[in-house]
Every structure is written in structure tokens, then in C-alpha cells.
Amino acid sequence: MQRILKSALVALWFMVLTFPLLAIKINPVSKTVSWHFDRVAMLAVGIFVLALGWDWCFSRKNRGLPVFSLPQNITARMSAIANNMALRRASLFFIVGALVAMPLTSSLYQTNIMISALLYVMLALGLNIVVGLAGQLVLGYAAFYAVGAYTYGILFQHFGLGFWACLPLGGVFAVLFGLGLGFPVLRLRGDYLAIVTLGFGEIVRLSLQNWSDLTGGPAGIANIPRPGLFGVDLSLEGSTTYIYYLVLAAVFLTVLVIGRLRNSRVGLALKALREDEIACEAMGINLMRIKLSAFALGSCWAGFAGVIFAAKTTFINPSSFTFMDSCMILSMVVLGGMGSISGVAIAAMILILAPEYLRAFSEYRMLIFGLIMVLMMIFRPQGLVSGEKLTYRISALLAKGKGGAA
Amino acid sequence: MDFQYFLELFFGGLTRGSIYALIALGYTLVYGIIELINFAHGEVYMIGAFTALIVAGLLGFTGFPAAGILVVAALAAVIWCAAYGYTLEKVAYKPLRGAPRLSPLISAIGMSIFLQNYVLLSQTSDFVPFPRLLPEFDFLEYIGYIMGPSDFLILVTSTCTMVALTCFIRYTKMGKAMRATAQNRKMAMLLGIDADRIISLTFIVGSALAAIGGVLIASHMGQVNFNIGFLAGMKAFTAAVLGGIGSLPGAMLGGMVLGLCESFTTGYISGNYEDVLAFGILIVILIFRPDGILGKAKVQKV
Numbered sequence: 265m266q267r268i269l270k271s272a273l274v275a276l277w278f279m280v281l282t283f284p285l286l287a288i289k290i291n292p293v294s295k296t297v298s299w300h301f302d303r304v305a306m307l308a309v310g311i312f313v314l315a316l317g318w319d320w321c322f323s324r325k326n327r328g329l330p331v332f333s334l335p336q337n338i339t340a341r342m343s344a345i346a347n348n349m350a351l352r353r354a355s356l357f358f359i360v361g362a363l364v365a366m367p368l369t370s371s372l373y374q375t376n377i378m379i380s381a382l383l384y385v386m387l388a389l390g391l392n393i394v395v396g397l398a399g400q401l402v403l404g405y406a407a408f409y410a411v412g413a414y415t416y417g418i419l420f421q422h423f424g425l426g427f428w429a430c431l432p433l434g435g436v437f438a439v440l441f442g443l444g445l446g447f448p449v450l451r452l453r454g455d456y457l458a459i460v461t462l463g464f465g466e467i468v469r470l471s472l473q474n475w476s477d478l479t480g481g482p483a484g485i486a487n488i489p490r491p492g493l494f495g496v497d498l499s500l501e502g503s504t505t506y507i508y509y510l511v512l513a514a515v516f517l518t519v520l521v522i523g524r525l526r527n528s529r530v531g532l533a534l535k536a537l538r539e540d541e542i543a544c545e546a547m548g549i550n551l552m553r554i555k556l557s558a559f560a561l562g563s564c565w566a567g568f569a570g571v572i573f574a575a576k577t578t579f580i581n582p583s584s585f586t587f588m589d590s591c592m593i594l595s596m597v598v599l600g601g602m603g604s605i606s607g608v609a610i611a612a613m614i615l616i617l618a619p620e621y622l623r624a625f626s627e628y629r630m631l632i633f634g635l636i637m638v639l640m641m642i643f644r645p646q647g648l649v650s651g652e653k654l655t656y657r658i659s660a661l662l663a664k665g666k667g668g669a670a
Numbered sequence: 671m672d673f674q675y676f677l678e679l680f681f682g683g684l685t686r687g688s689i690y691a692l693i694a695l696g697y698t699l700v701y702g703i704i705e706l707i708n709f710a711h712g713e714v715y716m717i718g719a720f721t722a723l724i725v726a727g728l729l730g731f732t733g734f735p736a737a738g739i740l741v742v743a744a745l746a747a748v749i750w751c752a753a754y755g756y757t758l759e760k761v762a763y764k765p766l767r768g769a770p771r772l773s774p775l776i777s778a779i780g781m782s783i784f785l786q787n788y789v790l791l792s793q794t795s796d797f798v799p800f801p802r803l804l805p806e807f808d809f810l811e812y813i814g815y816i817m818g819p820s821d822f823l824i825l826v827t828s829t830c831t832m833v834a835l836t837c838f839i840r841y842t843k844m845g846k847a848m849r850a851t852a853q854n855r856k857m858a859m860l861l862g863i864d865a866d867r868i869i870s871l872t873f874i875v876g877s878a879l880a881a882i883g884g885v886l887i888a889s890h891m892g893q894v895n896f897n898i899g900f901l902a903g904m905k906a907f908t909a910a911v912l913g914g915i916g917s918l919p920g921a922m923l924g925g926m927v928l929g930l931c932e933s934f935t936t937g938y939i940s941g942n943y944e945d946v947l948a949f950g951i952l953i954v955i956l957i958f959r960p961d962g963i964l965g966k967a968k969v970q971k972v
Binding site for chain 1 (some may be wrong): 708717721762789794812904907945957
């Protein structure tokens with residue numbers, strides 16, 4: 265009862281709070297006012313329900329329980345399924361098969377959406393190296409994406425270089441920018457680093473916008489060619505399918521590389537950096553080298569993705585690389601779970617595909633992205649799929665040691 | 671003539687700078703107490719401008735006198751922004767106290783995106799003209815060529831606000847409690863200060879200052895948009911860092927310096943890279959002197 269009363273009060277508070285902005289809309293040109301009381305009423309109901317849920321979530325959180333958890337026997341069964349290698353392999357094959365078959369069975373429009381979703385998977389996985397593994401909050405990731413895209417655009421426009429020459433170059437330039445950003449910010453940590461990278465991202469965007477001779481200014485660069493396939497002339501559909509497979513291959517490569525990276529020497533050093541910078545240095549890890557490699561590893565994927573993006577849209581301008589795009593990629597990492605590959609990939613897919621297919625929600629896309637970031641931080645900071653920690657069981661190691669000795 | 675141009679730029683810079691300073695104070699107050707960059711602060715400022723616009727529009731239809739409208743609209747903006755600031759803290763930051771340092775920051779970014787889109791969806795994505803409410807002062811005519819009435823009003827209002835804030839922090843009991851909490855929260859709590867209340871108070875005061883800034887700039891520029899908060903917030907943050915984050919006089923000084931820098935570069939070099947300049951200053955300061963002009967260096971403890 266007390267909870268209901270409290271929630272009602274909260275709803276009332278929010279009604280008052282949002283009243284001027286939600287309910288009153290003024291048209292200063294025609295001097296008319298339109299009232300939207302229905303919106304406030306809807307919001308009040310929504311807030312009432314949310315406040316109840318909020319309270320419930322907190323009471324669980326304070327008791328040390330996870331906010332969302334399934335009954336014990338279901339979780340046990342699910343982890344048994346997850347650990348079943350044969351099933352895992354089968355589902356992996358199924359997913360790969362579905363992804364490979366996708367452009368053959370669906371329309372051009374859907375293939376195009378899927379391409380952008382896969383590009384974002386790539387971007388999110390790249391950012392995941394910097395934010396998820398190394399714990400360095402970078403808010404200007406779209407800048408590296410822009411560097412990749414503009415590498416292709418500019419090199420094509422001024423030197424006539426093709427896609428395949430630009431793909432590695434885009435990665436190289438993005439890495440150079442990553443190192444150029446990483447070097448001066450070595451000493452910074454946490455929030456200051458975040459702000460500096462944000463500033464860097466904005467500077468890159470504003471430079472692209474103002475340096476008209478090189479970048480075409482706000483109008484951008486148009487008529488960028490699609491990638492060629494050994495000189496074969498492809499139709500629009502053919503080249504879209506071709507780009508789809510390119511992106512898919514790039515995503516597989518990304519997953520493969522990051523999966524191998526994660527438990528490598530460098531990957532473990534990155535995780536150590538995330539957990540505690542000072543302890544990491546005390547363990548004999550060269551902080552400068554490891555931070556720079558985090559920046560380099562993260563930015564190169566954005567560079568590749570940028571080149572592919574330019575080839576896909578055939579047109580680039582600075583407004584595709586704003587702070588909001590950086591935030592979108594960050595919210596994928598946050599939702600998916602920092603450091604987890606599958607989680608981040610799934611989150612990127614959800615966040616790109618859901619607004620496309622649920623048209624009613626597409627207006628609220630950024631609103632929901634913002635909300636996700638807040639709620640995830642409060643209730644499930646580890647993300648949908650928490651990044652698996654590498655664990656060694658002493659008994660297993662001993663058994664192995666014995667086996668080796670015998 | 672040249673000197674006159676210089677004066678024009680100088681006062682233009684001061685006007686701009688005093689707005690930055692007003693917003694920067696909010697960043698600095700919050701950072702001083704909970705060491706959090708309140709990313710959504712720029713959005714509070716934008717909401718202030720919108721609230722004032724709506725109230726002014728409503729009153730404008732009833733035929734209220736212009737000066738009265740300005741006062742009522744500003745009051746409404748201050749009250750609602752304070753409420754937004756309070757709610758923001760309760761919803762997005764308070765549950766994350768004691769979490770790893772990046773969590774509240776990400777939450778703040780999320781809140782900033784949320785508020786921007788909330789205004790975008792509930793109001794409009796276009797630039798909305800803001801009514802001209804600033805009164806004309808006759809005695810200003812003879813300096814009219816360097817300073818318009820809105821510049822004058824902005825300078826006076828922001829100076830008064832800053833003086834009032836300084837007095838509040840320095841001489842009142844609540845101000846004292848705020849300073850104590852900023853110095854050492856645990857110790858302050860041991861001395862019977864309700865830290866939660868002080869943190870709420872900080873957000874309220876900071877948001878109210880941002881609202882004043884929002885109303886002033888909106889009536890100066892003559893238009894508002896859901897997007898103005900981001901850039902203004904970043905510039906104000908630059909000002910706060912420039913002066914030394916956590917220090918009140920630093921924020922005021924930083925705002926003025928940034929405003930003057932921008933005004934002179936725009937006037938003497940080119941307006942194209944005005945925003946780049948602010949971000950450039952921010953990066954350079956953070957890298958070479960992260961404690962700002964007036965800040966004290968902090969020792970990193972293990």
C-alpha cells in the first residue's frame with residue numbers, strides 16, 4: 265500500500281515536472297497554443313507503473329539479488345545447454361548459415377538494413393576492445409569511422425584509388441589517428457579521457473565540415489564507387505549482395521581476431537588495465553604500450569568499417585559521424601556487456617534492427633538508447649551477456665600436470 | 671575605429687563569457703561535491719530556455735507587459751530547471767553512488783541523450799523564435815555602438831547572480847555545509863551534515879544557474895532549439911576546466927577567458943573554427959594543465 269502511495273506521488277511529481285514541455289506547444293509564428301493533456305496523463309500512468317517496478321528492482325538489488333533472474337531449474341538447464349558443445353556448434357552453424365543465406369532470400373531493402381546492422385556490429389566490437397576490454401571510455405569513436413570513410417572518399421576523388429587499395433589504407437589511417445589521439449592522452453584517465461576523446465571527435469567532424477577544398481565541406485563527397493569484383497560489372501542488387509558478403513566476412517574476421525585477442529597476452533594486459541591501472545603497472549605491464557595498442561586495435565576496425573560504409577552508401581558527409589553516432593555505438597557496448605563478443609554483437613543487431621522493423625518505435629530510438637544507458641548502468645552494469653572471465657580450476661591444472669608428468 | 675571594433679569584440683566576448691560562466695558554475699559545483707561530470711547539465715540549460723519560451727508565449731497572448739513577462743518566464747525556468755536537476759540526480763546518479771567511476775558518467779551521457787530527445791519529441795526539431803523581451807534602456811544609447819541592451823542586461827544579471835552565489839556559498843549555513851561536503855564527505859556526515867540533501871541542493875542550485883543562463887542567451891540570440899544544450903554544455907565545461915574544475919572563481923574566470931578568446935578569434939581571424947577553438951582549448955588544458963588556472967594539483971593516491 266505504501267509503495268502504491270509512493271508511486272502515485274512520484275507520478276504526480278513527474279506530471280508537474282513535465283507539464284510545460286509535454287502539454288503546451290506554442291507556435292510563435294501563428295500565435296496559437298495547442299494543449300496536449302493526453303500526453304501528460306499517459307506519462308503519469310507510465311511513470312506510476314515504472315515507479316512500482318523501480319521500487320521492486322531496488323528492493324531486489326538491495327537484498328543482493330540480481331534484478332532479472334529466471335527460476336533456478338531453468339537457469340541450470342540453460343547453462344547446461346550453453347555448455348553442450350554439440351548444440352553450441354549446431355546453433356553457431358545455424359546462425360552462420362542464416363547470415364550467409366540471407367541476401368539470397370530477402371529483398372534489396374532488407375539486405376541494405378542488414379549491411380548497416382553488420383557494420384554496427386563491427387564498430388561495436390571495435391569499440392568493445394577500447395571500452396570493454398581496456399576500460400578506456402572513448403566518446404569520439406565515430407571520428408575513426410569518419411577517418412576510414414573519408415580516406416576512401418578523398419583518395420578516390422583526388423588520386424582515383426579503388427576500394428581494395430583503400431580498405432587497408434583506411435585501417436592504417438584510422439590507426440594513425442588512434443595513436444595520434446592516444447599518445448597525448450596517456451596520462452588521462454576516466455572522465456577526463458572521455459571528454460578529451462569527445463572533443464577530438466568533434467574536432468574531426470568540424471574539420472571535415474569546414475575544410476571544403478579537401479572534404480567537400482558539409483555537402484560531402486558523392487559518387488564513390490562500389491567495390492569491384494575483378495572487373496565484373498555488377499547490377500545494383502548484385503553489388504549490394506557483394507557488399508553484404510564483404511561486410512559479413514569482415515564481421516567474421518573481427519569476431520575471430522577479437523576472440524583470439526581476448527585471452528592472448530595483450531588481451532589479458534588490456535583487462536588488467538581495465539581493472540586497476542596502478543596494479544597493472546606494478547605487474548610489469550608497460551602502460552604506455554598497452555594503452556596505445558588498445559587505441560590502435562580499437563580504431564582500425566572503425567577504419568575498415570568506414571571504408572565499407574563509404575562504398576555501401578557511395579556518398580559521405582560529416583553529419584553521419586556525429587557525437588550521437590558515437591553514443592549509439594557506446595550504448596551497444598553497454599547493453600551487450602563490456603568485454604563480451606556475443607553480447608555486443610547481439611546488442612548491436614537489436615539496436616539497429618528493432619527500430620527498422622518496429623516503425624512505431626523508430627521515432628523514439630535515441631530516447632530509448634539514452635534510457636538503456638541509464639538503466640543498464642543502474643540495474644545491470646555487466647550488460648546482457650557478462651564478459652566471461654578466464655578461470656583456471658586448480659584441480660584441472662593439477663590433473664593436466666600429472667598427465668603431462670606421467 | 672579600430673579601437674571601437676576591439677571594444678565591440680571585448681564586450682561581446684564578456685557577454686558570451688558570462689553565460690558560459692553561469693553554466694560552468696553548475697558543472698563545477700557538482701564536480702566539486704561528487705566528482706562527476708554532469709553531462710546532462712547542458713540539457714538542463716536547454717530545458718530552461720524552452721520553459722521560458724513556453725511561459726513567455728502563454729503570457730504574451732494575455733497582453734502582459736514585456737518586462738513582467740521576462741521576470742515571470744525566468745522565474746518559471748529557474749523553478750522547473752531546479753526540479754529537473756533534482757529529479758535527474760535522484761534518478762540517474764544517486765543509485766550509482768559508490769559504483770565504478772565510469773558508470774555514473776555513462777548514465778549521465780544516457781540522460782543527456784534522453785533529455786534532448788524528450789524535448790525533440792514533445793516540442794519540435796526546428797529552431798523556435800524566442801520573443802524579444804529585453805527592455806530598452808535610454809541611458810545606454812551613447813554606448814550603443816559597443817553594447818546592445820541585451821548585452822548589458824546579461825552582464826548585469828550574471829554578475830549579480832555570481833555575487834549572490836558567492837555570498838550564498840561563503841556566508842550561509844547551507845553554503846558552509848556544501849563546502850564541507852566538497853572537502854570531505856565522510857567527515858561532513860560525521861559532523862551531522864545530511865550529505866544526500868547537500869548533493870540535491872547542489873544540483874538544484876546548479877540547474878537554477880543554468881536556467882538563468884538559458885533564458886538570457888535565448889533572449890539574446892532570439893531562437894532556441896533542442897540541440898543548443900550540447901555545444902553550450904561542452905563550452906561551459908571547457909570554461910570550468912580552464913578555470914580549474916571544482917573552483918567557483920575559476921569557473922567565472924574560465925568562462926570570461928573562453929568568451930573573450932572566441933570573440934577575438936571570430937572577429938579577427940575567422941568564424942568557421944569557433945567551435946574547434948573551444949574543443950582545442952579543452953584538449954590542450956586537459957593534457958597540459960588538467961587542474962586549470964586556479965585549481966590545485968591533486969596527488970594520485972593508490
